[in-house]
Amino acid sequence: xxxxxxxxxxxxxxLDSNLDEEILSATHDLLAEVGYERLTMEAVAARxxxxxxxxxxxxxxxxxxxxxxxxxxxxxxxVPDTGTLRGDLGQIAAAWSEPNSKRDRVLxxxxxxxxxxxxxxxxxxxxxxxxxxxxxATVLARAVGRGEVRADLDLEVVTRTxxxxxxxxxxxxxxxxxxxxxxxxxxxxxxxLTHPRPVGDRAG
Amino acid sequence: xxxxxxxxxxxxxxLDSNLDEEILSATHDLLAEVGYERLTMEAVAARxxxxxxxxxxxxxxxxxxxxxxxxxxxxxxxVPDTGTLRGDLGQIAAAWSEPNSKRDRVLxxxxxxxxxxxxxxxxxxxxxxxxxxxxxATVLARAVGRGEVRADLDLEVVTRTxxxxxxxxxxxxxxxxxxxxxxxxxxxxxxxLTHPRPVGDRAG
Amino acid sequence: xxxxxxxxxxxxxxLDSNLDEEILSATHDLLAEVGYERLTMEAVAARxxxxxxxxxxxxxxxxxxxxxxxxxxxxxxxVPDTGTLRGDLGQIAAAWSEPNSKRDRVLxxxxxxxxxxxxxxxxxxxxxxxxxxxxxATVLARAVGRGEVRADLDLEVVTRTxxxxxxxxxxxxxxxxxxxxxxxxxxxxxxxLTHPRPVGDRAG
Amino acid sequence: xxxxxxxxxxxxxxLDSNLDEEILSATHDLLAEVGYERLTMEAVAARxxxxxxxxxxxxxxxxxxxxxxxxxxxxxxxVPDTGTLRGDLGQIAAAWSEPNSKRDRVLxxxxxxxxxxxxxxxxxxxxxxxxxxxxxATVLARAVGRGEVRADLDLEVVTRTxxxxxxxxxxxxxxxxxxxxxxxxxxxxxxxLTHPRPVGDRAG
DNA sequence: CCTTAATCGAGACGGTACGTCATGTCTTGGG
DNA sequence: CCCAAGACATGACGTACCGTCTCGATTAAGG
Numbered sequence: 101x102x103x104x105x106x107x108x109x110x111x112x113x114x115l116d117s118n119l120d121e122e123i124l125s126a127t128h129d130l131l132a133e134v135g136y137e138r139l140t141m142e143a144v145a146a147r148x149x150x151x152x153x154x155x156x157x158x159x160x161x162x163x164x165x166x167x168x169x170x171x172x173x174x175x176x177x178x179v180p181d182t183g184t185l186r187g188d189l190g191q192i193a194a195a196w197s198e199p200n201s202k203r204d205r206v207l208x209x210x211x212x213x214x215x216x217x218x219x220x221x222x223x224x225x226x227x228x229x230x231x232x233x234x235x236x237a238t239v240l241a242r243a244v245g246r247g248e249v250r251a252d253l254d255l256e257v258v259t260r261t262x263x264x265x266x267x268x269x270x271x272x273x274x275x276x277x278x279x280x281x282x283x284x285x286x287x288x289x290x291x292x293l294t295h296p297r298p299v300g301d302r303a304g
Numbered sequence: 305x306x307x308x309x310x311x312x313x314x315x316x317x318x319l320d321s322n323l324d325e326e327i328l329s330a331t332h333d334l335l336a337e338v339g340y341e342r343l344t345m346e347a348v349a350a351r352x353x354x355x356x357x358x359x360x361x362x363x364x365x366x367x368x369x370x371x372x373x374x375x376x377x378x379x380x381x382x383v384p385d386t387g388t389l390r391g392d393l394g395q396i397a398a399a400w401s402e403p404n405s406k407r408d409r410v411l412x413x414x415x416x417x418x419x420x421x422x423x424x425x426x427x428x429x430x431x432x433x434x435x436x437x438x439x440x441a442t443v444l445a446r447a448v449g450r451g452e453v454r455a456d457l458d459l460e461v462v463t464r465t466x467x468x469x470x471x472x473x474x475x476x477x478x479x480x481x482x483x484x485x486x487x488x489x490x491x492x493x494x495x496x497l498t499h500p501r502p503v504g505d506r507a508g
Numbered sequence: 509x510x511x512x513x514x515x516x517x518x519x520x521x522x523l524d525s526n527l528d529e530e531i532l533s534a535t536h537d538l539l540a541e542v543g544y545e546r547l548t549m550e551a552v553a554a555r556x557x558x559x560x561x562x563x564x565x566x567x568x569x570x571x572x573x574x575x576x577x578x579x580x581x582x583x584x585x586x587v588p589d590t591g592t593l594r595g596d597l598g599q600i601a602a603a604w605s606e607p608n609s610k611r612d613r614v615l616x617x618x619x620x621x622x623x624x625x626x627x628x629x630x631x632x633x634x635x636x637x638x639x640x641x642x643x644x645a646t647v648l649a650r651a652v653g654r655g656e657v658r659a660d661l662d663l664e665v666v667t668r669t670x671x672x673x674x675x676x677x678x679x680x681x682x683x684x685x686x687x688x689x690x691x692x693x694x695x696x697x698x699x700x701l702t703h704p705r706p707v708g709d710r711a712g
Numbered sequence: 713x714x715x716x717x718x719x720x721x722x723x724x725x726x727l728d729s730n731l732d733e734e735i736l737s738a739t740h741d742l743l744a745e746v747g748y749e750r751l752t753m754e755a756v757a758a759r760x761x762x763x764x765x766x767x768x769x770x771x772x773x774x775x776x777x778x779x780x781x782x783x784x785x786x787x788x789x790x791v792p793d794t795g796t797l798r799g800d801l802g803q804i805a806a807a808w809s810e811p812n813s814k815r816d817r818v819l820x821x822x823x824x825x826x827x828x829x830x831x832x833x834x835x836x837x838x839x840x841x842x843x844x845x846x847x848x849a850t851v852l853a854r855a856v857g858r859g860e861v862r863a864d865l866d867l868e869v870v871t872r873t874x875x876x877x878x879x880x881x882x883x884x885x886x887x888x889x890x891x892x893x894x895x896x897x898x899x900x901x902x903x904x905l906t907h908p909r910p911v912g913d914r915a916g
Numbered sequence: 917c918c919t920t921a922a923t924c925g926a927g928a929c930g931g932t933a934c935g936t937c938a939t940g941t942c943t944t945g946g947g
Numbered sequence: 948c949c950c951a952a953g954a955c956a957t958g959a960c961g962t963a964c965c966g967t968c969t970c971g972a973t974t975a976a977g978g
Binding site (some may be wrong): 135137215218221224225229257258260261263264265267268269271272273274285288291292293 | 339341412413415418419422425428429433456457458461462464465467468469471472475476477478488489492495496497
């Protein structure tokens, strides 16, 4: 008998995957140009040269569409290994502050939507937060392994400190997270995590 | 002559200040109920029992209206002084995690708008960030003064760490910044800022 | 006490009656140009320089809008009185076949909708059928009074014969109800209604 | 040699004539249920369990499809011969008013479309008008032959009177052309066509 | 007291975008 | 080449808000 549990027999004309591309690309562009709040489905359809139906057939809401478009963005995942915490965090700082204006504008445009859409929040985490966190987590773990960083810390909290400060600076303070800022934060982190307190530091 | 440079002589019926109250209150409620994205001027007008004109006569945009409504919220400004960094930060943690669901929902509803409106960002800073930062900054400065915290740190960065981690948790991770979370973060901060590294820690 | 049963206190800005005019006029034009079936609300709005809301605020459906537009058309109501049935019906024939291309196209465009919309049917009756019927009924009654037409007929049926033949010709046969046709029908009617049968007409 | 001048050599799989049946039947049903205006090709396809392509492969428009579906309907063609005009017209009246609700609803649904489509008008004529007209024309001609009806009338006009009054009643007046109505009309016709005017009728 | 002028609630206005539906065509895989 | 299924661009649907603009009625302040 040939009754395998084949999932579903696809019937009818399949979705044209070229259109996925066109639509997400248009979404991407518009997100960078006008931001999430002013992005309209009609504009996406027009820009992509596509009917609105073709969009709604794939994503049921603006948030889902944007989530998919943003999901295409990828941050670099290579984890530096210079041998010192300062070196590693410095490379990460360099990577994060490396200008990629379009991606950054998309990100900023995205923040507006994150608060309300769990999908979007997940996408944002998977695409941006998690990769960044894991890079920091890795270099921190190595530093602990090397004895460079004390072993009694909760690395989860320590890891989040760097992305959190960047996010706070961008969103709340509305200032750029540039190289100088990142280097300074890295300095402070290295300071508190690794610097041996000089004897006699405490007043007496 | 009485020709002072008074801006404009107001003529005709003045704005009814009771309406300011009604409108902002309605805005407040709706912000908590449906969030910034779904808050409409028409709903505010209806809820406040007011014509749309009365709103636009006072605030020229949704963002400005929301900014004004949020500006009414105040966080507690009292700075604890228990004598130890751990004690002070613990009290701050307690205050921040003290449940005020309406205020919190308004805040989350606000985040969506921050990315696009400088006014709103300013309001958010003045109403939430700055008071919180200044409380942390004060207790940190006192701890440095007591010699409890090393003096070679940039307190600005250190100060922002706590609010940044809270903001990141709420917005990016979508998890509550509850008492347990805040206490844990405070623990870690106290650990790295004050704990004297035991001599010979690094040696194998 | 001045507590008259005043109907309703009108509140808010009243409907702009100029727009009624513009909208009905646009509807009228389009009805003549493309017919009922191809008439769209969007085209009416565009032609009238009006938002769709302004139309729906007044008429809740295409059928109602068209009914209102058609209700503006009026047929001439003057009833001829030449002294003879032939003379009177001849004048009516002349009036009906007098070319008014726009009105005629509107009428033809309307037929499509009549079958499905009671409002539209009523409007069609009030605007076209009833006035025409009453003209014919009047001249017939006068002819009966003069003894020109036999008195034992149901004038309601006789009256409808002329409009029915015209309608049938236009809709079912798709041919013009021109002067020649109308005169011919009038001839036949006069013949059967008034012509005294010659003695010995019957065979045998 | 088998080289007849056959127009085109049909190649590939021929149209499945069972589908013609299914499609026309579905069209028929829907026409009776929702009328021409609300009949959609998609609904026909769904009801017939057929792809839209199968419909468009056969009929190029909704009007043509409906025309084909209606063309299947047939009215009874038997012409009565009772020996008198009143008897013959009475039988015709009985036949026309014999209730066939589905056919009637299809007919009414059809009227909407007639005004715009010449094909549809032709179909309507061939299927309904002509058979009915020819029945009436036959009995009238026989009555003239018998000397029952005067010979100086244009039978074409007289013939159309009955169907025209029925059509007018259904479409314009929106009232049923039931047995009572038809009998009454027949009475009047018989009256004017055959009744000898009493001598001295005109005198006061 | 009586203008004058801007307020008030209500809601119409021209727009824009929404999300849905039907059009007629095209594209799958399977006879 | 047909067939069912269903995607495709197009375009209209009827609704909801936008921010502006009337309406008649109200409310101060200045003459």
